Amino acid sequence: MLEPINVSLASLNITTLAPMLIAIVGALTILCIDLIKGGLHKSFYVMVSLLFLLLDLGVVIDFGNMFVKNGPVSGMFDMMLIDGLAIMGQIIIVAGSMLFIPLALTSKRFHEYNYPEYFALFLFMIAGFQFMVATDNLILIFVGLETASLALYALIALHNRSKSFEAAVKYFTMGALAAGFFAFGSMILYAISGSIEINQIASALAGDHYANIGYVLVAVSFMLAAFGFKLSMVPFHTWTPDVYEGSSAALAGYMSIVPKIAAFIVAMRLFEFLVHSGVVWLQVILYVVVVITMTASNIWAMVQTDVKRMLAYSSISHAGFVMAAILIGTTQSNTALFLYWALFSFTNLGAFTMLWVSRQKNLLPGQSSDHPFEKFSGLIKTMPMAAIMMGLFMLSLAGIPPFGLFWGKIYIIASAVTGGYTVLALIMALNSALAAYYYLKLIVFMFMKEPVVGYEKYYLVNASLSLKTIIGIAAIGTIFAVLAVNPLLKVITLFVYNSGY
């Protein structure tokens, strides 16, 4: 006879689920509305999604206030963990999504936005990412990761071009492989520690002084591969340029920001204790991966002929740059990670939106991709404002002061210096010089070459008021970042430090 289990409702702490539930309810609402009355305009769905995301963000910020007062909260049998990382991760995820979703309001009609399912999937995906960051339970991470990824594959494929299908299938197969690696890694960790919660695994491993070091290494290898895929670290990056090229510029920009911050947070939770445990092998491997990711992708980016592919490689390089923060593993470096990513999301969003507004329905005559460099040549003469905006985002990505990313960059390099990684700091600095070359290439095309006759009709073809607003927000965020750095640093340091990272 089984004993009845008594669980008080209060101990479940159901409110910890509130942010994700809001997103899920939002998605279900959209589906229900579609059942009752179909054929609504996309602007309706955009605004409904935006409202739910706003609610979501409000609740997360409220959690932030509670965290400052009471410290980390857990709920649902310790499945949920709302600590500083979870809150900041969710803020970046939801805020990034809120900036992304208005990009659906293009002036041209695109296939995917006619389906309400697009918006429902989008909200499900956000819920998935939120689950992923708000737990240190490997199974829940897995569930969140897969929910989000499956939704994302569908979103890519909905773009309805042969290249999009290719991208979705490619991403799906790679993602499935990564999921397999993740499951395998978790399994081994469970086998040697008897737990699926990262902090308990950490204490179990520390308790027996890494007696099963061989298994730990195997598990870490699998985990590294899984996150290598998700974060597009070299050599697991091969899907990235193709997938970015196949999906719409808006979605590509989104993919370069939001899914990665979710993966970074999990990587931070998982690798942080391993880096600090003195497993030299892991440090070496991470070091090598970070350096190769930064350097190799910068070199590949130089030879691209398409701006979107160039930006894809650049985002790989930025991911490698940020991964260095996890390798360094001090409070300062973890703070730098969030600062960098918050600033990066503004700039990168702006850059991809600039591509999105000049996206024509069909390929340019004589070109094999949507955004070849030639398309932008002489932009300063035909559309000075657009050229200046794009130039601004490129300069920020290259880390030219005083624009946004520069501040993130110096803070990460400074954390490498304080963490004792002098050589890494130099490598990171010199990589910025490599990267400057390909960002300059676009600037050279825009500012120093003559316009190609016949292409001018493609510029800003897709622009609408809401898209221009987004670009404006991104530009203001990029130019005046210096004013935001100090408050951001204070808040992030508080959150990171109080979560024990």
Place this chain on the structure above:
Amino acid sequence: MQEHILSILIFFPALAAMLGFIVHKDSVRAYGITVAAIEFFLSLWLWNLYDPLTSGMQFMEQAPLVAAFGINYLVGIDGISLFIIVLSTFFTMIGIASLTETRRVKDLIITLLFLEMTMVGVFAALDAIVFYVFWELSLIPMLYIIGAWGGPLRIYASIKFFLYTFTGSLVMLVGMLFMAYFYYQATGQWSFSLLEWYRLILPFNFQLWLFAAFFLGFAIKVPMFPFHTWLPYAHGQAPTIGSVILAAILLKMGTYAFVRFSLPLFPDASVYFMFPIATLAIIMIVYAAMVAYAQEDVKQVVAYSSVSHMGVIILGTFAMNVEGISGSIFLMIAHGVVSGALFLLVGVIYDRRHTKLMSEFGGLASVMPRYATIFGIMMMASVGLPLTINFVGEFLSLLGFYKQSHSFTLVAGTAIIVGAIYMLSAYKKMFFGTVTKEENKNLKDVNKTELLALVPLVIITIWLGIYPKPILEPINNSVESIVQLMHDKAQTKEAQARIPNLGNHEATNSQQETH
């Protein structure tokens, strides 16, 4: 308003540049001249307000930027930076006034005004990160000027210029972060304030590394041999205005930074590297002079002569005594005036003939007498004829280094005399003899606009050559406090011996004073 005059001076051109987008393109030239003139008079007013007897920083302003990381908006000037700032505003004004470019003149003037902001910013910044921000930001307008208005190889030249300097300064950035970290270790607080860094006494081997990191950034900017290869391309391809600003102001950023950063922060390392750097400087002087002699393009002659003179500036700076450093700072200003004027003069003939090859000219003295006179005066100043502005600087720089090493100075001095050969021969090829080319027979002499730009430069060249005191005295006062600071900080015996003790402790105190 007086206490905010530096911020006004820095941000006024930028603000004016933004408003300039609205000005109609037919009137934008007048607008540019107006703004640059206002800026120039503001800088003259700054000079007027400046107290030449105080050696420390004046007109300091401070506002927190990233307080948690110790980054402050901190500006201030002393006798060293004051005149370079005046020089920058002066040359921007002259440059815009003498602008002959007609293609997209609006973009060019707006870019120049932004460039002016970054130039004033670099020389006024006392916080390392603020300094770095302006230092890097100055690359972008120059990249655009070379890349959009330059010659046939302009894109290659502009990218080379940008990447070369950018790479060097990134290494410097890592050095700056290290400095801030040392400060953090010593005091428990992050700070990028130069004045607070001055108080740090670093262990010798750290000094060596940090000196090397900063050196790379500065040496590329100067440009010192063997990092000079970007300069001939940049000058060769840049439009006249680009070359003028580049030679007169932007190169000075490197030498100025040596005085502002390397010497007072790392006195022991500076002494340790004194002779290697002096050797490089002498190679610069001799090698650039030889290369200049071999040029067929008059603009390249001026470009290489400018590299050669930068060698003298470096030599003076690394003399580590008051004469040498004051002389090198004076020479920065002198070189700015003279090489700027020479590039303007080359621009004058290029506008008329659209060639810069000396073989295309000959006998111009009879066709363009006024032009030949001005060119002659500037050429004499460039070779360092006594009673011209360059002479004072070169003499003091060499005098300073003479106290450190007789043989090095002897070689450098001889090289400068030999350097006269290429200038004189270039002058001979262009101006003397008979007019051989048909096109040259009807060339118009310099017109009023050009005279407006050139005559003030001639006046300055001669006036400061005869009576350098109004500039030299404030420079001297500020340099004394830097030398004293270096002496007080020096740890190694050699450094203590080589850096003179001036025994003037008041100066040091006011140097370190922060508000």
